[in-house]
Amino acid sequence: MDSQINDRIEDALSNHPSVEVLSERLQGWLKEAEEALPDGLISLLHGEPIGHPLHPILIHLPLGGWIVGGILDFLPGRSSPEREYAADMALLLGTVGAVPTIAAGWTDWSNARGQARRTGLIHGSLNEVAFLLNAASLLARRRGRRGLGKALSGTALALGGVGAFLGGQLVYRHGLGVGHTMTVPQG
Secondary structure: HHHHHHHHHHHHHOOHHHHHHHHHHHHHHHHHHHOOOOOHHHHHHHOOOHOOOOOHOOOOHHHHHHHHHHHHHHOOOOHHHHHHHHHHHHHHHHHHHHHHHHHHHHHHOOOOOOHHHHHHHHHHHHEEEEEHHHHHHHHHHHHHOOOHHHHHHHHHHHHHHHHHHHHHHHHHHOOOOOOOOOOOOOO
16 A cells, blocks of 8 residues: 555544544553553563564564464364364464553553554554454353354454554554664664
8 A cells, every 4th residue: 555545544543633632641541550560561561671662573473363363263164173273272372462462552652642642542442452352252262152253353353454554654654662762773
């Protein structure tokens, strides 16, 4: 997609006064919550000990698990207990992996301003809904409601895709997380 098209899509989603008001309030609450966390945890969630933002590293686990689970769920052909088990395990791995990813993402978002803050709120919200839908999918699967589980995780995967698009905008259009823990070489 052309970057101008991407920017117009992002603008249509995030340029609303109500999103600004909500993001400002939530960011204030998040900053207050961060003050109650143990020393060093915020630094860790930003990735400062490794010299690289942590959130972009962690996103591969939830998205990878959810994509593999989706492929196994919707792969043409007859399903088997082994394939269902593999889909469930991939989904579980992605969902468990989403917990630190969400924490690192909200930590990075706590410093965002302007449109990046509004877009980040939508990005994070979509991905948290995807997380909750995947958790519900795992529960449905465990209770023998595989069709419902597949519908929930399929919806979550679609929302996660939109969230990933917005995450790309945050990095490539707004530079969120870029340079937070790294030094740009001179020369």
